[in-house]
Amino acid sequence: MPQFGNTVSFEKERDDTSKVKAVLEEVYAALEEKGYNPINQLVGYMISGDPAYITSYNNARNTICKVDRDEILEILLKNYLQG
Secondary structure (H helix, E strand, O other): OOOOOOOOOOOOOOOOEEEEEEHHHHHHHHHHHHHOOOOHHHHHHHHEEEEEHHOHHHHHHHHHOOOOOOHHHHHHHHHHHHH
């Protein structure tokens, strides 16, 4: 168990970045087609972990659940900061 004051290193094997990008694009398109604001819905999902923020239209909810949220966040941050 980590003690206060010590930094814990977090590492996990990751899926291919292109897979995560494809999932996000697919879910984004489904949300947009259903008239939702895709960014707001994805942020809600990322913060809460509640898949109800993602429409079930075109299987988007099941698709997003196939990728860990921490993996999505890591890839987004990496691309934003290195972009």
